[in-house]
Amino acid sequence: MAAHHHDDTCHDLAYLPRDIFWLVLGYLDPVDLIRCRRVSRVWSEAFSNPSVLVPILKRRFPWTKEVQALEWDDHSFESRKVFDEIVSRYDHLERGKPRSIQKYRLCDDFGSSGEREWFQVQPWKYHASHERQVVGRQFSEALWTHEDGLLVYPSAHHQCLVLMDLSSDRQFMVPFIICGKVVRRVRLRKRLLVVEWAEPKAFHWLNASDGVHRHFASSFDVKPGAQGGWSIVPRNEWKIMFLGHPLSERDRFFSSHSNTHYVIYIWQPNRSLYTADEDAPIESLFVWDISKQSSYRPSLDPTSQQRGPDVGQSPSIVARFGFRDLDFYSIRQRGLPALQKLGITDDCHSKTFYLLIVGTAVFKRQP
DSSP states (O other): OHHHHHHHHHTSGGGSOHHHHHHHHTTSOHHHHHHHTTSOHHHHHHTTOHHHHHHHHHHHOTTSHHHHTOOTTOOSHHHHHHHHHHHHHHHHHHHTOOSOOOOOOBOOSBOTTSSBOBOOOOOOOOOOOSGGGOOOOOOOOOSOEEETTEEEEEETTTTEEEEEETTTTEEEEOOOOOTTOEEEEEEEETTEEEEEEEOSSOSEESSSSOEEEOEEEEEEEEEEOGGGOEEEEEEEEEESSSSOEESSSSOEEEEEEOSSEEEEEEEEOOOOSSOSOTTOOEEEEEEEEOOSOOOOOGGGOTTOOOOSHHHHTSOEEEEEEOHHHHHHTTOOOTTSOOEEEEEEOOOSSOOOEEEEETTSOOEEEOO
């Protein structure tokens, strides 16, 4: 019996010669190595050996940041931890299932004062003109944004915009006062946070029901701070529209930004009572240089009377396109908008903005 037991042990997978053991590993997925640890204590030791895990990580996941930081001779417990985290992450991605779910309550549309503080820009309206009367509908624009493990969202608990580091669950307040503003869009890109917002009260009226509200954008640099934290530093503020926009579901604007430039496309229905062309919305497109830091706040200077060096450092328009220019480039949307995406490149040597329009080619232009 003892000899028979010894013979079974010698033929166990964990006791195979190293070259044969590696041949077996070649048929297994990385997640199978974690499952094999459950068989026995011996298997757990064999499939937890750093000299086995590190080469597999280098071969199967060479692009990950954790693997690039590993050394070939790293035989510490840390390598097993890295292996398990990476394999779990990509296994859940492959199966389309989240590893964990955490819920955070967002701010209500109306603040504690009863005034509206959140009103996102509305998507295009869809009409069931396809076969079977079914049209793929886009989701409404979210008032939260994320990039590279950083999440910015309107926290109901703090009643302000909060930046969360998803790797550490640490939260940092965004120095943006919500009271007295209506936030339209929040976007984080290239470590630059841009908040587009409007004044809650109209400064003039187009008709009995539509009042025009001044719209602005505030930008913040997101930089690594002390003790692994994040520092959110105001960069500048600019008025994104010459006259403004009604806070309605009919008037829309779409925007994008890089670390140095901001592009906005504006679409408004024509409310004139004297036009014969009822299907001719007002359209325009602007590109701004937002690279310089400035303490000038146009929202606090409605008459544009302030002077000083900060005014000259404030964001400036570097390209503008009216409806005739858009018509010339065959990208004027008119009453049947098909615009799907607006973006701007991040090339250090040249800046190119582009529009993706359904049924047409991509329009590109350098300001």
